[in-house]
Amino acid sequence: MSPEEQVKKIRFGSVDFVSEEELLKKLVKSFTQKKPLKIKAGFDPSRPDLHLGHAVLLNKLKQFQDLGHQVIFLIGDFTARIGDPSGSDKTRPVLSSAQVKENAKTYSRQVFKILDRDKTTVCFNSQWMDKMLAGELISVASKYTIARMLERDDFSNRFKTNKSICVHEFLYPLVQGYDSVVLKADVELGGTDQLFNLLVGRELQKRSGQEPQCVLTVPVLEGTDGVQKMSKSYDNYIAIEDSPREIFGKTMKLSDPLMIRYYKLLTDKTNEEIRKLKEDLKSGKAHPMAVKKELACFFVERFYSASQAEKEKEHFENIFSRQGMPSDIQEHIFSPKEEGVWICHLIREVGFSSSTSEARRLVQGLAVEINGKKVRDDNLKMDLKKGDEFILKAGKRRFAKIKVM
Template sequence: MCASTSPAGSSLVESPMTKKRTMASVEDQMIVLMDGVDLGSETLQQAMTDELRNLLNEDRPLTVYCGYDPTATDLHLGHIPTMVKLRQFQDFGHQVVFLIGSFTAQVGDPTGRQSTRPMLGESDVEEFSKTYINQAFIVLDESRTKVLYNHEWLAPLQFAEVIKLASEFSVGHFLQHSTFRDRIQKGDSIRISEFMYAILQAYDALHMNTDVQIGGTDQIFNIVDVGRTLQASRGQKPQVALTLPILVGTDGKEKMSKSIGNTISLTDEPLDMFGKLMSLPDEALDLYARLVTNLHPTEVDNLLLDIKKGNITPIEAKKHVASSVVSLIHGANEASEANEYFEETFQNRKDPIAEAPLYLLTEDVRLVHVIMDSMNLSGGEVRRLVAQGAIKINNETATDINQLLAEGDFLRVGKHKFLNIAAKL
């Protein structure tokens, strides 16, 4: 229907059918927001794609959330794919809720665990929460992020309401979850509290009544099978579930994990972060480009196509992705400097000795003290690096953390950290 003409002196009245969108086109948003999403099955993937498209057709800011149980003091790249996805929603004008699992962290997510996860105390959760929020704002726009804590509505729940929630699910329902099924088959114990974790997470969704929930693929059961089920049973429109693959570590095989030692920390220096990214196997390039950079999906597709056609070498493509990751975390200038340093030192084989920082020896000239003092590492981390053969003194592999250093020594820690040792004061 076309806009009609009013009597003289009146303005044109726009028909609802021709009303202009206030937000980006649905297809432009879908290309970015569905990129990297993996829901485990074609049926569920198509269903969530259709539901998201329907929501975007409403031409309004959606409310999107992701929950984070604060269980560590520092984050690594494996923690941020969901934050990158949240930022993509923010950039399209949607409202983001960063939910701190201040209550659920005390219960412990059993997903992927071969044994019961230890419960955290309130003080630990409070300390870890501050770290999560501060580091999350490396990726998210703080001014457009609402931070909530789920203890605010979970802690006051009456026991009768908890029983009512639990009654909506059967034990058989939970034993569909591979984590529980595997442990039952092995004869390992499962605590009732571990079943409750997924129910409490589902209650988060019910309480906030948001449009979309983001999570990892290891959360499909909790978000879809439990969360959407609870919402539907309470007469609420189930939220769209978007899950992302788990980021592999620097070995390109295992999930990024501090216990495995294959992490890239958000607190890593730009040069060190860039170097670790360059050590990734080529097969991990696609995953990193889509999950932990600001590259548009079309740019990633073209980059991978150029590799396949031989228009660009894998190492050049990897440098582009590494620069994008470092830029996201540290900034464009730092990324440029890290790229230049890598090219000069490793590609062009420029000797790093001349540019290595100077360390002036004090009374304690032991290797472990010098590294702890100059690189902010713990004694345990130094011991681990020595055991891995990752520390060299004058190109000789160090074997003793208490080895004494002297003026003129050149220290290499890992691939990207160097020190020139100067005379003791």
């Protein structure tokens, strides 16, 4: 693919592009010298799971790989100990080395559900930062000013409102930028909330006598609530290592507008295909439930297999669609305190009855079902294990999804 065609492909789905002209020059040089560009993206292992929010960025990295370039998947095990101040109105808690190390193990495994292992270099910024001497850190710090740091909205707002800014927080963008110097990155990718940090990398490369990296940002993905950005801390995430059933079920709970957003940011559909999809939904030519199932199948197939996606679709239709069950039923976390959970006790616990005697009458009247099968024994003891999930139904319209923890 020609450099011009590569730029056009890379531009699609990007937000900030610093700069298109510079990237074209790099691509022309790469093309003529037959030398792939180094494409860097950093991920702080502050949590153990990669989720669909990360997948937006990983998809763009994969796009570069498909164009023949080398991706550097940088695990920020050093920067994770600082805590990224981006978008925060207070100092983030510092993670222990043990926490970061454990989380980093999962990242280096999960990333290859999307990226090509043969075209990916995985490295950790502790490899050079843990060895850095105090004098070297002072030298890096001398290349950037506090005035420039305070141009960041989050730092500026905290400064104006007399909220504390710890000195170590200023180190975060500096270290992230210094990573680009060490790796001699040609391009760095990040979410739109990372733009400032990525530009620091350009500045430090210039001051170190290197050709500055190009910067590309991608949209920040909203979580399943459609409000906050996707994050485990907001409990609004779909992890790429969630079970196929969880991925399918969480996707089916998305609102219709959010579903379109996920199609746009997480699939390979073109703008024209997205526009057509929206028109078909508006005209009634396409049903939201069917379109959502297609999206859920896409995710399961991507992270597992096509056969698993078909299996989950069939399961969903058996449990939900064919029984007229709503897809947004309430989820109950149940932690058994003893072996053998009495069905009547469970019915009362989820609020389907005010007493076990009322629950017993529901069972005796054949009004209770588990995963579509009627419960006929009011003395039934259920052997529930951690990780079990099932649908409990009482009467015609009361449903609950039970998750055993």
